[in-house]
Structures are given as structure tokens and as C-alpha cells.
Amino acid sequence: MAIDPNAETRTGRRGRGADAKRDREVELYVEGADWETVVDAVEDETLTVNMGPQHPSTHGVLRLVLELDGEVVNKLTPIIGYLHTGIEKSAEFRPWVQGTTFVTRMDYLSPLFNEAAYSMGVEKLLDIEVPERAQAARVILLEFNRIASHLVWLATGGMELGSTTMMVFGFREREHILDLFESQSGLRMNHAYIRPGGLAQDVTDDFVQRCETLLELLPRKIAEYEDLLLRNPIWNDRLRDVGHIDAQTCYDYGITGPLLRAAGVPWDLRKSNPYSGYEQYDFDIPTESAGDCFARFLVRIEEMRQSMRIIRQALDTLPGGPVMVADKRIAWPSQQSLGPDGIGNDPEYIRHIMGESMEALINHFKLVTQGFTVPAGQVYVPIESPRGELGYAMTSTGTNKPYRVHVRDPSFVNLQAADVMSRGHMVSDVVVVVASLDPVMGGVDR
Amino acid sequence: MSELYVPSPTHGLTGESVSLQDIEARVLDAFPEITADVVRDELTLHVAPDQLVEVMTFCRDDEQLSCELLADLAGIHWPAGDHIIERQASTTGWPEYRTSREHGAIEVNYILRSVTRNHWFRLSVATPDDDPRLPSVTDIYKTANFHEREVYDFFGVEFTGHPDLTRILMPDDWLGHPHRKDYPLGGVEVDYKNDKFIPPPDQRDLREVVD
Amino acid sequence: MGLESKLPNGILLTNVEKFVNYSRSTSLWPATFGLACCAIEMMTSGAARHDISRFGMEVFRASPRQADLMIVAGRVSNKMAPVLRRIYDQMADPKWVLSMGVCATSGGMFNNYALVQGVDHIVPVDMYVPGCPPRPEMLIDGILKLHEKIRNETFAEQGAKA
Numbered sequence: 001m002a003i004d005p006n007a008e009t010r011t012g013r014r015g016r017g018a019d020a021k022r023d024r025e026v027e028l029y030v031e032g033a034d035w036e037t038v039v040d041a042v043e044d045e046t047l048t049v050n051m052g053p054q055h056p057s058t059h060g061v062l063r064l065v066l067e068l069d070g071e072v073v074n075k076l077t078p079i080i081g082y083l084h085t086g087i088e089k090s091a092e093f094r095p096w097v098q099g100t101t102f103v104t105r106m107d108y109l110s111p112l113f114n115e116a117a118y119s120m121g122v123e124k125l126l127d128i129e130v131p132e133r134a135q136a137a138r139v140i141l142l143e144f145n146r147i148a149s150h151l152v153w154l155a156t157g158g159m160e161l162g163s164t165t166m167m168v169f170g171f172r173e174r175e176h177i178l179d180l181f182e183s184q185s186g187l188r189m190n191h192a193y194i195r196p197g198g199l200a201q202d203v204t205d206d207f208v209q210r211c212e213t214l215l216e217l218l219p220r221k222i223a224e225y226e227d228l229l230l231r232n233p234i235w236n237d238r239l240r241d242v243g244h245i246d247a248q249t250c251y252d253y254g255i256t257g258p259l260l261r262a263a264g265v266p267w268d269l270r271k272s273n274p275y276s277g278y279e280q281y282d283f284d285i286p287t288e289s290a291g292d293c294f295a296r297f298l299v300r301i302e303e304m305r306q307s308m309r310i311i312r313q314a315l316d317t318l319p320g321g322p323v324m325v326a327d328k329r330i331a332w333p334s335q336q337s338l339g340p341d342g343i344g345n346d347p348e349y350i351r352h353i354m355g356e357s358m359e360a361l362i363n364h365f366k367l368v369t370q371g372f373t374v375p376a377g378q379v380y381v382p383i384e385s386p387r388g389e390l391g392y393a394m395t396s397t398g399t400n401k402p403y404r405v406h407v408r409d410p411s412f413v414n415l416q417a418a419d420v421m422s423r424g425h426m427v428s429d430v431v432v433v434v435a436s437l438d439p440v441m442g443g444v445d446r
Numbered sequence: 447m448s449e450l451y452v453p454s455p456t457h458g459l460t461g462e463s464v465s466l467q468d469i470e471a472r473v474l475d476a477f478p479e480i481t482a483d484v485v486r487d488e489l490t491l492h493v494a495p496d497q498l499v500e501v502m503t504f505c506r507d508d509e510q511l512s513c514e515l516l517a518d519l520a521g522i523h524w525p526a527g528d529h530i531i532e533r534q535a536s537t538t539g540w541p542e543y544r545t546s547r548e549h550g551a552i553e554v555n556y557i558l559r560s561v562t563r564n565h566w567f568r569l570s571v572a573t574p575d576d577d578p579r580l581p582s583v584t585d586i587y588k589t590a591n592f593h594e595r596e597v598y599d600f601f602g603v604e605f606t607g608h609p610d611l612t613r614i615l616m617p618d619d620w621l622g623h624p625h626r627k628d629y630p631l632g633g634v635e636v637d638y639k640n641d642k643f644i645p646p647p648d649q650r651d652l653r654e655v656v657d
Numbered sequence: 658m659g660l661e662s663k664l665p666n667g668i669l670l671t672n673v674e675k676f677v678n679y680s681r682s683t684s685l686w687p688a689t690f691g692l693a694c695c696a697i698e699m700m701t702s703g704a705a706r707h708d709i710s711r712f713g714m715e716v717f718r719a720s721p722r723q724a725d726l727m728i729v730a731g732r733v734s735n736k737m738a739p740v741l742r743r744i745y746d747q748m749a750d751p752k753w754v755l756s757m758g759v760c761a762t763s764g765g766m767f768n769n770y771a772l773v774q775g776v777d778h779i780v781p782v783d784m785y786v787p788g789c790p791p792r793p794e795m796l797i798d799g800i801l802k803l804h805e806k807i808r809n810e811t812f813a814e815q816g817a818k819a
Contacts, residue, residue, distance in 0.1 A: 053740050056689050056719035060696070061737060081615035083693055086632075086771035089625055093647040103765065108694035124486060152697070155704075171704030189694055189790055251514040251561070254589030265459065265561065272453035272564050284451060325709040379486060380518065380557055380568065392557060393520045397545055404625075406520035408557070416592050442693050445615055445734070616771075617736040624770055632770025646768050 046074055051430070053082045059156065060441035061436055064418070071426045076419045080412075083445040091405045095371025099402060102194040106407060107443035108190060109152050112138075112145040112181075113385040115194040118405070120275060121381040121392040122196035125374045126330060134198035134323040135277040137436065140211060140314045141184070141193070142276075143307040147218065148177040149386040150300045154225060157297075157435040161238055166228065173221050180210050186336075186343055197331050198324035211315055215308055222304055229297075239294040243421040243433040246291055253420070254413045257388025258303065259437065262288045262295035265293055269384035281313045293436040303386075330372045333364040371400040387411050387438050409443035458564035464510055469567055472510055478500055489567035490555075497582050498571055504560050505569075506586060513558035513653075516583070517566065519593035520557075521601040523575060525627045526550030550575035552601050556583070573603060582608040600625035665784070674812055681725070681751060682807040684713040685800075688724030690744065692731025695758035695790045699730045702793035709797060712804070721747040726803075728796075732760035733773045745780045751815050755784045755803055758791055765789060781818065 051064040061082035067075040087106055103118045104111040116138055123130060130138075153375040155170025178188040184203055185191035193200050228237045245255070247263045260267055268285045270278045286302035288295035299328040324331040353361040376398040382391040388410030395404040414437050422433045447656035451457055464472075466489040470482045473491055480501065481492045493501050505513045522657025529545045531567060551572045559566040573580055583590045595614040596606045602623040605611055622629055661670060685789030691699050702709050709715055718724040722742045733741055745754070756776050759765035762785045773779060783806060786799035 051687075053669065053737060054690060054721075054744055056717070060691055080616070081613075082734060082736050082740070083732065084615040084736065085732055085767050086624065086769040087767070089631060090647075090767060090769050093631060105694060108697060127486070156700075168705050171701055173702070175704075177705045188792065202780050206714065252588045254515055254517065254587065256515070266452055267459065267561050268453070272455065272458070274455060278453070377485060378488075378490070378555075380488065380555075380566075382517065382566075389517060391518050391557070393518055393557070395522055404520075404522045406518070406522075408518035408520070412592060412596075413589055416589060620735075630770070633768035633770075634764070634774050636768070 015368050020154055027074075041321050049307050049427075054281050058158075059160075059439055060437065062415075062434070062441055062444075064430065064434070066427065066430065068427065070413070072229075073422050073425055073427065073430060076422050077383055078418055080413050080415065080441070080444050083441045085446065087446050088405055088407065091402050093401065095356065095400050096374055096402060097195055097371055099405065100195055101190075103407070104190045104192055105388070105442065106446050107387070107409060107411065107440045108383065109440050110145050110149045110386050111190050111384060112141050112194055113390055114407075115192065115382055116142055116276070117383045117385075117390050117392045118394075119194050119196045120383065121379050121394040121405075122374060124379045124381055125377055125394065125396050126196070126372075127375070128197065128325050128327065128330065130276070130325060131322050132201075132277065132319045133321045134394045135201055136314050136318050137203050137207075137323060138194055139281070140311050140318075141181070143311045144177050144180060144211075144214070144313075146307050146386045147304050148174050150304050151177075152299060153386075153435075153438045155440075158229070160431050161235070163229070164287065167227070169221070169225060169228070171348065173218065176217060176357070180214060183207075183210060188399075195324075195332055197327075198322070200332060202323045208315055208318065211311060214314060215315075218308060222301065226301060236294065238429075238432055239292070239297060239436070240290075241292050241294075242425060243293045243430045243436055244291050245417060245421050249417070249420060253417045255388065255417055257384070257386070257410055257414070258296050258299045259388070259414060259417070261286060262299045263291040264289040269382055269389060275381075275383060276311075276332060280317070281310045283310050324368075328363055329367075333360075333367050373398060373400045374402075382408070385410060387440065387443070388414060407443075407446055409441040409446065411437075411439040411441070412446075415439050453564050454560075458560060459564045460562045461512075463560075463564040466565070466567065469511060472508070473501070473505070474539065476504055480529065490570050491567065492522055492570050492572075495571050495573055495580050498569070499583060501569065502558070502583055502586050503558070510563070512562050513560045513566075515559040515561060516544075516556060516587035516589050517559045517592055518555070518557040519597060521597040521603060521625070522555070523601055523626045524551045524555045525575065526551055526555060529627055534647070550649050552578045554580060554597060554603065578603040580605055582606060582611075599623070602626070630653065658667050659693055674725060675808075677812075678808045678810055685726045685727050685753070685804070685807070686716050686718050686724050687714055687722045687726045688744065688748065689717045690727050690729050690741070692729070692733065692737065693760070695730035695761070698790040698793055699728060699757065699796065702796050707793035707797060709800065712800065714800070720795060722818075723752065724748055725781075726753050728755045728757050729761040729776045729780075729782075730757040732758075732765065733776050733779070734768060734771050735773060738773050738779055741776065742779050751818075753783045753803060753807065754780050755786065755799060757786045757788075757796060757799070758783045758786050760790040775776055 046067045046069050049066045049068055053061040053063045063079040065077040066073055070113050082280060087102045087362060091102050099118060100115050103114045106114050151170045151174045151188055153169045181191055182188050184207065185193035200288025245263055249267050250260045250263050264287060266285045266287045283306045286299050286306060302321040335349040336343050355365050356418060360427055374396045375397050378395045380393045382389050391408035393406040394402060397403045418434055422430045451459055453459055454461055470489055474480060477497060483490055500603050505511045524547055526547050526549055552575045553570060553572045556569040557566060558569065571580060573617060579601055582594055592614060594608050595611060598605060598611050599613045599616050600623055605617055631646055631648040636644045703715050727745060727748060756762045760767065761776045764772050776782060784799050784803040786796055788795050
């Protein structure tokens, strides 16, 4: 058995299988000048490493089983289901409105998107038109939620790569956005605010002013993040040329959202299938052509800017009017207002239903306990969530409960690409790849 | 890539979108046995299981249809016999909803989307629920991998030709297929003060609690 | 009274239990067990506005062997339950568990086949923090009450737990 000692030593990224090894011939030297070849000759197997469900860098309860050849990943198998909550089945036992509270906890970083898509599905089945003020308010809140979600992505992605500064920055800005959500819906996260028919209640009087303050604050901060990361040599080295995926592979794997846009395809459901009034607003679709993690980072930063542009336009043209559809058989009846001890039932409304109008009382009772009935049929409503195409396939049999709600979650679909994106890279790049996919395990496992 | 348009409601990336009627006409031309309907502006093509792979390949490769993305793969269980949807009839006097079917079926819906042309439609396939079996489409769209595992996990549909058909969201040794209508919701009773028990939502008859 | 009045300035007397409990409670390191939405609120409570670094807790140890407190933040599914128990077993004594959010406390709004209805079916819990998700202030309140509890614990109780 002979080997050419001047043969090119193999270092760096390798991607071929065990067959190549068997074909080579190996001669071993006593002086020890052959450590690389010895290791290669002896090591026929790949090492299987489990990045278990409890891990600081896997973005939630994601289990990755890596088959490693040294430090290089040959295959990556994601194992999911550690957060499965049976939300789709639970929704079949509750009236349509209560589905909002379930569905909002799926993709918990962008709860308003879940609610909006669910409500739009119910509205499509009911064949009703949401008032314009509700549509504009939905757009504003959705875009703020998109910014908040990208901030969490930046924060956790930065933390996983070692930049705890980014973590503190991202969450600091997100607090301001959560303040806005709290002032409108009462909750910082998982607000059940967007309901079928419109919004649960009208936006507050200082809504426009709060949004304007935020719109003044955020551009400076996003410029700060760019300052920190854009030309940072560590960030560049870890993100450039890692996790490359091209457009055809994206199509094969059903990938949409920032990953597809970073691969050069300007596909955005807000432009191609506009919903909730998006056709009135003028914004660009940020696209990069490199298809690697750095391109996705650039796309997401630019998306935050475009979101602010949309919010600016929506704020300027915010119409007056009701925020709930006028049909009394569907509109959520109760009103809440700020009293001396916090937000509670509006005393005016209580006086009306208890004292003045029996029909209003009965209507309130029926809607809150039984809920409205939705005509039979099947719909599929896709919207553009921060992670990609979020679609709801809903089936109704004409009762007050859904028959089947299926959620096409973008994180679930995009996670399949983690394998093809991390082959040939090292273990530490797996963290970068998974971070750039931005999976939210609540959406993956539902 | 040649010049790409920014998509708009009538336009995809490279070409004009095809109207739903034209899509229907084109598919029915090639496969006359398929039935189609357009409800609420959504086109649904009802395909038989043995034709599924052919139709899907046609939809992907045809120049007018060019469906690059498989957006969604969902299952719905329609059980045979009487299925009572509303169990709480005794509490508020709501009508008891019942559906009734002769043969149980599991319906699997595939949503195909074209990015270059900007249209989407649904392929609907049904398989009997006592031995559900469908051909796998992972060769056509790799994204179907996880989706088909999910439908197998929750409905028990066996996809022939799938590279790795195992449970995906439930634990590996789980018995039963949770999203089927004959599988209970599985909650626990909640006990409150004064010895009052509230059963899980699918077994509630609140009149018992009130009394 | 006795000894204290005869001592010069700058010397404090205490007993071992109090001293040990004081040091345990003021640098209680949490193990990262963030599962779902509550995990985000837990991360927020570690971030700039609500800062649990004030209480010595901003180091979320990834390895359970180096952690004292397991904050179970989020819904525990049946698939995750054995993992939870394993992480708890890997933690070194003394250890405490704080169940954050209603899903960890009692299954929350998800009373179904997929979730463990309360993490106390699996691990012994010292503090329950309700909420869906609990605000960071609520979580910090729960943590401070846990600090109280730790300061009042005797060695015998801690030994009985193990």
C-alpha cells in the first residue's frame, strides 16, 4: 500500500462519502509525519452529535442531530415536536372567536400575524368586508409587529453568535413597541386583539401620537445596529458565504419570506396578493442576490425600514369610522374602557345592555357564549409574516365552531432547508444557519 | 436571471397571471376525469389518488401553470356515520349539529402556487379512512417531506414512496392519530373549590356542574 | 446585650444557616429552560428595562450542572417531559424550580392530549408564577418571593428535598 507523501493534504470543507476513503491506499510512517492521513485512515465513521432540545443556541426547543466528519457537517436532521400543543385540535372545540386566543400563541413572536390571518380566513368564509379604519389599524400594528419580530431575530441571532450587546439593544427597542401594543390591546404579547370582523376595540386617542414617537425613535436605533454589525469583521466572517441557498432550491423546499428574497426572488405576498389595504401603500421589496446568511441579515434590516415607511403612510391616511363590522350578528359586542382601577367593562355599555335594551343583552349573551355561525366551506388565506408565507386552511361545516383549522407555518417549512444549507460547513456555522432561518418553535410545532 | 417584475395582483415575476378559468380549462384538457369548482374565488381540483403524481407534475412543469411552490399540504378527516359536532346542546339550548356520511374519508389538500405567474389553486384528494394511502409527492416537491410526515402523524395516512415516514410532532411511541375525529381531545378534569369538577371541553355537559 | 455590645465596629454575627441562605439567594443562577412565549418574557426580564442582573441572576447558565434555579418558562409537551426531568436531575443540589406562566403551572388554556397539565407532575416546584405570559415585573416578583423562601429555609428542609 503506497501513498504519495507530496499529495495535497485535505483540509477544510469536504463533502464526499466513505467510498472515496476505501479507494485510497494508505501507508503509515513511524516518524509521525502522517498524522493527518492516520486520522483519516482510521476514522471511517461519522460522529453523531445531538444538539438537544435544551440548548442555548437552537432558538427554542429544536433538536438537531448532526452527523459530523471531524468538524464538518455531513447531514443535519432536525427533530421537532417538543412544543406541540395541539392548537389545531383545540380550536375545533371552541367558538370561532375564541380561536383567536389559541392561534395567537403559535408563532409567539408575531402574534398579530396569526390573529390577522385567522380573522381574514373567518371573514372570507363569512363573506364580509372589514371597515377601512380597522384595515389601516391592522396594517400599522402588523408592521410594528414585523419590526418587533425582526428585532428579536437580531437580538437572539446576535446573542447566539456572541454579541450580547445586540441582545440588549434589540430587546430595548422591542420594549417600546410592546408598550404601544399594551396601550392598544392591554397585553404585551399574545394579544387577542385582531378578531374576525375587525379589531376587538378601537385604538386609543393617543395612538397616532404614540406611533409617531416610535417612528422617530426607531430609524436612529436601526442605524445604530448597522453601525454595530454591518462592517463588523466578526459578523462578516461568520455570516458571509454561510448557508448558501439558491432560488431553485428555495422553490423545491417551499421556502418563502426573507430567505427567498435574499436568494434574489422579489416575492412578497403584500405585493402579489394584497390584503387588508396593502395595495394603497407604496413600499419596496428588499432583495439581495447572494443567498447567504449575510444577505438575509441585510434583507431583514431593510424590511424594518420599509415597514416604517408603510406605517408612516398608513398613519397619514388613517380613516375614521368604526373598527368592527356593522353586522350585529358577528360584531364582538362588549366594550372596554379605562376606569379608575384599570381596563374593565365600559360602564356606559353595561348600562345600555342591562337597563335599556333587552335585545342588546340577548345579542351580547348569544355572541359571547355561543358565537356566530359561519357558512360551510373551505378557504385558504395566505399572508406575509416576518418568516414567510403564513397560511390558514380553514374548513367550516356551518356551525359555531371550526371543523378544521390547519396552519401552514413558514418556520415549519423553512426548517427543512437547514439540512441542505449546513452541509459542508462546520458545527459553529450550524448555529448561524439555524439563526438565519429564524424558526419560531411555537409555529413549527403548533 | 432575466428581468423580473415586482409582482402585482395581475402579474407574477416573469409572466402575466392566468385566470382561474383558464387554469381549470388547461388542467381539464389534459386530464378529463378531474372535476373542478370555483368557490369564493378559489379553484379546487378534485383528483383521484392514482392520478395525483401525474397531475402535480403537469402543474409544475407546464409553461402556463408553472407552479414552483407547494405551499401547503393539509388533511381533514370526515368520519363515517353520525358525527356530533355540538355536544353542549343541553346547556344553552343550541341546536345539536350532526353530520352524517356513508363512507369515512380523509381529504388531503395540496395548495400549489406559482411565483412566476402569481396564481394559486388547490388539489383535493380523498382516501378512505380505514386504510388511508396516498402516493408521496416528495419527488416532485421536496417540501412535502415534513408535511406528509405531519399528515401521517395526525391522520394515519400512509404516503407510499416517502423517504422517511415517521412521526414528526408527537412522541415516537405515541399510539393513535390525534387529529382524527374519533380521537378524544384528551384533557383532564379540573377541580375547583366546593368539589366542583369541570371536564375537558369535548366532554362538557355544564348542566351537571350547575346542579 | 451579650457579645455584640462588646465587639468593635465592623463585625457582624450571624448563624451559618442564615449566611448560607443569604449567599444562595443573592446569586441564584437560572438554567435556560425557555420553551415558548414565556421564554421571550424571561429574556426580556434579563434585558435592559427589567434587569434581573440587579438580583445577581443575569447569567443564564446553559449547562444545568452550573445552575441553581430552573425557570420552566412555557408549555411542556409530552415529548418534552422526559427531557425536563433529565435536566432537573442533572442539576446539582441545592436546586429550586420556578414554574413560569399558566402552561407550566397547570396546563394553561391547553387542556388536551399534547401537554403535561402542570409541570409539578414531573418536578417539585417551589414557586408558581401565573400569567399568560407573566409580565417581567410579575416574574421578578415571583423570583423575589423565591429569594424570601430560600432565606427562610433550614438545612433540614433542603436535605429532605434531595
